[in-house]
Amino acid sequence: MTKHQPKHFHNIPLSVLDLSPINEGSQPGESFNKSVDLAQHVEKWGFHRYWLAEHHNMPGIASSATSVVIGRIAGATDHIRVGSGGIMLPNHAPLVIAEQFGTLESMFPDRIDLGLGRAPGSDQATAYALRRTLHSSPEDFPLQVEELQDYFKGTARVHAYPGEGLTIPIWLLGSSGFSAQLAAQKGLPFSFASHFSPDYTLPALHLYRKNFQPSEVLEKPHVMVAVNIFAADSEEKAKWLATSQQQQFLSLRRGQPTALKPPIDDIDDVWSIPEQEAVRQSLQSPATIIGTVDTVKEKLESFLNDTQADEIIVNSQIYHHEDRLRSYEIVADLMD
Incomplete structure (x- = not known):
């Protein structure tokens, strides 16, 4: 592996990826x-962005109407950037997304990010319910991105009001090489879903950097990687907190998604060995970090130097709100 200059947290923006989890026994x-x-x-602790993700037909995720939730968060904060991580563009007419994000940017100037994904964020039946047709496919994604950009530029036959003429940063999101290559070709920043696709992280970042073409919005490659962090004041508690997300991934694997479940003392009581291997393949180190501040610092720095990322976005699917706050507070301490 090529030796890189070590990166340090005080030079790296840290951000939050929020799925707005619906806890078992709770309401959206x-x-x-x-x-x-x-x-x-x-925002008070110094995080740079706060992104929300589009998912559908998921009883444990409340952020399906992503643009609406972005407006709520932006209206309740002062300066943190708020955006999508991401909007699943094949689910929508690009004109509608241009208008929605044009509205958000008009309400909250210079604070809105538009992260775009090409996956449906759902199953086939839900994709049909969203689109009324399955004739469009993720393979149409490059044309949809171009159409969306044309609305902001004002070069499309139809005009987006509000939206036209506004500068809203567009990011491409991915968990494989497709969006990495498209982001490189279009000269856009790229965010990789390491938090559930860790094995493909380095190959995708290599593709992006190798093929990057400078654009009017970006002169050189810019990468953000996503990580799961479960930080607590003891290793035992951190491992306990992580069992909520492990149960969530287990329910997805079984095809029976559930609300976010409370942590349990022994995760081995609820899964078989093949299920354990499948879940841990998605939620494995180095992109899932569980432990105290020292463990988090060591593993996050290692991941940062392996990826040479320009930014890190942190997902923490933690059941109890006070524990979730404490986890992010521990991460914030690393920035000081």
């Missing part, structure tokens, strides 16, 4: 209130 309204509270805390 409570999820949104907790997201607002988390956003206000992390």
